[in-house]
Amino acid sequence: MKTTGGTDDQKRRAAEAAVEAVEDGMVVGLGTGSTAAFAIEAIGDLVADGMDVRGVPTSFASRELARDCGVPLADLDEVDAIDLAIDGADQVADGALVKGGGAAHAREKIVDAFADRFLVVADPSKMADELSHPVPVEVLPDARTTVAAAVSDLGGDAELRLAERKDGPVVTDNGNLVLDCDFGTIDDPGPLAASLSSLPGVVEHGIFAGLADVIYVGTDDGVDVIEL
Numbered sequence: 001m002k003t004t005g006g007t008d009d010q011k012r013r014a015a016e017a018a019v020e021a022v023e024d025g026m027v028v029g030l031g032t033g034s035t036a037a038f039a040i041e042a043i044g045d046l047v048a049d050g051m052d053v054r055g056v057p058t059s060f061a062s063r064e065l066a067r068d069c070g071v072p073l074a075d076l077d078e079v080d081a082i083d084l085a086i087d088g089a090d091q092v093a094d095g096a097l098v099k100g101g102g103a104a105h106a107r108e109k110i111v112d113a114f115a116d117r118f119l120v121v122a123d124p125s126k127m128a129d130e131l132s133h134p135v136p137v138e139v140l141p142d143a144r145t146t147v148a149a150a151v152s153d154l155g156g157d158a159e160l161r162l163a164e165r166k167d168g169p170v171v172t173d174n175g176n177l178v179l180d181c182d183f184g185t186i187d188d189p190g191p192l193a194a195s196l197s198s199l200p201g202v203v204e205h206g207i208f209a210g211l212a213d214v215i216y217v218g219t220d221d222g223v224d225v226i227e228l
């Protein structure tokens with residue numbers, strides 16, 4: 001699993017604080033990434049202690065980890081509701097997120113948006129005044145060049161994400177490709193999100209605006225809780 005700026009202790013503190021919101025009988029969206037992984041492990045501990053929880057995974061990786069941790073799983077099309085989702089972020093600014101560093105943002109957005117409450121787990125390295133992290137955009141493979149050109153028209157610079165341990169591109173769990181799109185500082189994420197969503201061939205982008213309910217920021221000596 002890729003690692004990011006914060007320490008494991010910071011990530012674990014944020015994740016364990018968010019998992020305190022999990023109650024008996026809940027259906028919980030299981031995010032993807034190194035911070036969400038600590039939440040999945042903590043939910044596994046609750047299950048081991050006898051709590052009745054079902055998890056809806058957002059990726060192959062979160063499914064595998066949840067299985068290893070003993071968390072009973074349900075597919076998205078098997079549940080009528082998700083009580084809460086716990087997921088990480090690549091950057092957080094003013095309650096808006098950039099996600100998709102692990103190329104899982106398409107399924108994450110479905111699960112996080114469907115959940116009654118969406119709890120973000122982060123560390124101080126993720127917190128910013130304005131979003132500036134390149135925006136991952138999942139595209140149908142045949143649309144990679146047309147979407148890249150449209151991103152350029154929107155003022156961005158699209159780069160095909162390449163795999164680290166194979167020659168060729170990253171292929172998402174959905175069989176698609178990812179363009180990492182650098183727009184510099186994003187003054188207002190809403191209009192950019194709408195523009196990206198409207199491009200033919202775009203499956204999903206990593207701007208999550210207006211979705212998060214609480215941000216848990218794990219620090220070296222505690223957790224900052226930001227209610228939105």
Ligand SMILES: O=C[C@H](O)[C@H](O)[C@H](O)COP(=O)(O)O
Nearest residue numbers: 033034035088100101102104
């Ligand atoms: O696709 C991956 C997800 O959006 C992750 O939640 C995001 O990249 C943050 O991951 P991490 O907690 O490893 O920094």
